[in-house]
Amino acid sequence: MTDPDIDDTELEALEFDLATIEAAMDRVDSGDLEGAEAAMARLTDVGSDATAEKSE
Secondary structure, rough: OOOOOHHHHHHHHHHHHHHHHHHHHHHHHHOOOHHHHHHHHHHHHHHHHHHHHHHO
């Protein structure tokens, strides 16, 4: 069963976000905090763009 309100583009974006979070977690585990922060900053940048689009 699928939710008709969620299209493939949204699912792909969620998958990308999850992969980015997992990569950031791996970097934290290996002690690369700067790399983890850089990965999470990409999520913040993309999220800000999506929020701006929704509010318009």
